[in-house]
Amino acid sequence: MIDNVTSQRMRVLYASSSPELDPDQAILLGMLSALDRLDVSPLVVCPERGAFTAELDRIGIPYELLDLECFGGQRPYRFAANVWHLAWLIRSRNIDIVHTHSIDIAQHCFVAARMAGSRVICYVHNAASLDDVGAMLQHTFSRCDQILAGSDKARDSLVSSLDINGGNVAVLGNSAGQGIERVGEIYRKVTATIGTT
Numbered sequence: 039m040i041d042n043v044t045s046q047r048m049r050v051l052y053a054s055s056s057p058e059l060d061p062d063q064a065i066l067l068g069m070l071s072a073l074d075r076l077d078v079s080p081l082v083v084c085p086e087r088g089a090f091t092a093e094l095d096r097i098g099i100p101y102e103l104l105d106l107e108c109f110g111g112q113r114p115y116r117f118a119a120n121v122w123h124l125a126w127l128i129r130s131r132n133i134d135i136v137h138t139h140s141i142d143i144a145q146h147c148f149v150a151a152r153m154a155g156s157r158v159i160c161y162v163h164n165a166a167s168l169d170d171v172g173a174m175l176q177h178t179f180s181r182c183d184q185i186l187a188g189s190d191k192a193r194d195s196l197v198s199s200l201d202i203n204g205g206n207v208a209v210l211g212n213s214a215g216q217g218i219e220r221v222g223e224i225y226r227k228v229t230a231t232i233g234t235t
Contacts, residue, residue: 047079048225051133051156053106053124053147055140057088062163065188066139069221070099077222081131083124102127106143117146124150134229135159135183148178157228161210162196163188183228186210186221 052070056063067090070080082094085105094101104127106120128136128150136151137159138144144160151158160182179185179196185207187193193209196202208224 047075047077048135048222048229049079049081049131049133050135050137050225051128051131052080052082053136053138053140053143054082054084054090055106055142057084057086057090059089059093062140063090065163067093067097070094071097072221074222078225081133083127106146121146121150121153125153128154128156135225137161145178148182157183159184159186159224159228161186161188162192182206184208184224186224 052066054063054066059067066082070082073080080099082099082101083104083106084091084101086103091101104120104123106124124146127133133151133154133156135157136147138147139161141160141162148158148160158181160179162185179202185196185202187196187207187209190209193207196207210221210224
C-alpha cells in the first residue's frame with residue numbers, strides 16, 4: 039500500500055546510460071542530492087552496478103538495473119524489448135515524469151514514457167553533445183514536454199541547430215548554485231499540464 043505522502047509526491051524516473059561516476063553521472067548525482075524528497079520520489083534506471091550506483095546507495099536513492107543502450111541495426115529486438123520493459127516499469131511504478139539524463143538513451147525513454155502515458159524531460163549537458171544528433175533524436179527533442187539545458191550555449195544550440203521551440207528549453211545549469219536545485223519547480227510545471235494536451 040502506498041502511503042499518503044508518497045502518493046502526493048511527484049514520481050520521477052531518472053534514466054542514466056552509465057554505471058560509472060563520469061561527469062554526466064556526477065551532474066545527475068548532484069541533481070538527485072538537491073531534490074526535495076518531500077516533493078519528489080526518485081527512481082533511477084541504470085545499466086549495471088558501479089561507482090554511480092554505490093553513490094545512489096549511499097544517499098538512499100532507489101534504482102533498477104536496465105541497459106538501455108543496446109540498440110541499433112544489429113540488435114533491433116533488444117531495443118524493442120528494453121523499451122517495453124521500461125514502459126512496464128514506468129506504468130507499474132506510476133511514474134509521472136521520465137527524466138532522461140543522456141542523449142544516448144533519449145529515444146528509448148521518450149517511446150517508453152509515451153507508451154506508459156508519462157511526461158518526458160530531456161537534459162542536455164552541453165552544446166558539444168548535440169553535434170551528431172540525427173533526425174530521429176531531433177524528432178524526440180521536438181516532442182518532449184520540457185528540455186533542460188546545462189548552459190545558455192546548449193540552449194542556443196538546441197534552438198538554432200535543432201529548430202527547437204525556445205520556450206520549451208529551460209537553462210538549469212550543471213551544479214548547485216547554477217539553478218540545478220530548481221528542478222522540482224520545473225517538474226511541477228510539467229505535471230500541471232497533464233491532461234491539457
